Amino acid sequence: MHLILPAAGSGQRFGAGIPKQHARILHQSLLEWTLAAWQAIPISGHKLLAIAADDSVSRELAASFSDVEVIHGGRERADTVLAALMHLSPRAEPEDWVMVHDVARPCVENKDVEQLLQTCQQTQVGAILARPLTDTIKKIDNHGRVTTLDRSALWAAQTPQCFKVGDLISALEQAKERGLAITDEASAIEAMGWPVNIVTGSERNIKVTHPADAALVEYFLKLDLTT
Ligand SMILES: Nc1ccn([C@@H]2O[C@H](COP(=O)(O)OP(=O)(O)OP(=O)(O)O)[C@@H](O)[C@H]2O)c(=O)n1
């Protein structure tokens, strides 16, 4: 199993004036937390960190993780993941599993990664971590009319997302050709008409998107340090 860590975003919604992967959480950056979390998770294949071309801070930081290969990401997240896959493919088999995990999710847990990989290997179908929605979900139509959706079938996608290298390359290339808006790997796979399995992820595996998320992540990470 290979690992791709996309870290080439600019963190517009976080709005700190610096790429959010450099945001400080307790004593280290968000990127350091996520790299450290994956040091504790066994990966049999290659580990790729995709950073922005001008991000010398991430490049220097990754140098202390000897098993992590640094490459350049793209404009959108999907471009970043495809660039990483292109870098990986000469050294991987199309049937190999690859996990893609947002650097913005530092609280990833080994037990969830194991469960995800096991599901993929047993079913030979790609899978993602996700959480069932807990709020009542409203939809606003073009006329401003509000209706309530049946949330029992709705899930919030997390990462890691795990697919076969060959399938993910084909799906992301097709999505690009068709101009589809792809915000996660599973949506590219779904657009091909291929199945995706869902494994329930931890409520701690949140993505740092807005400043309040960083406070919550800090709380979870502190809990881990004290237990
Ligand atoms: N061109 C991009 C865009 C995003 N990402 C990465 O994808 C993950 C999830 O994306 P998101 O939270 O949307 O990050 P940003 O794009 O940085 O945030 P924003 O959309 O608020 O600008 C992050 O680890 C981010 O660095 C990436 O590698 N390449």
Ligand SMILES: C[C@](O)(CO)[C@H](O)COP(=O)(O)O
């Ligand atoms: C991949 C992802 O983290 C799943 O929730 C997400 O899609 C990243 O992009 P977004 O723009 O924050 O939805």
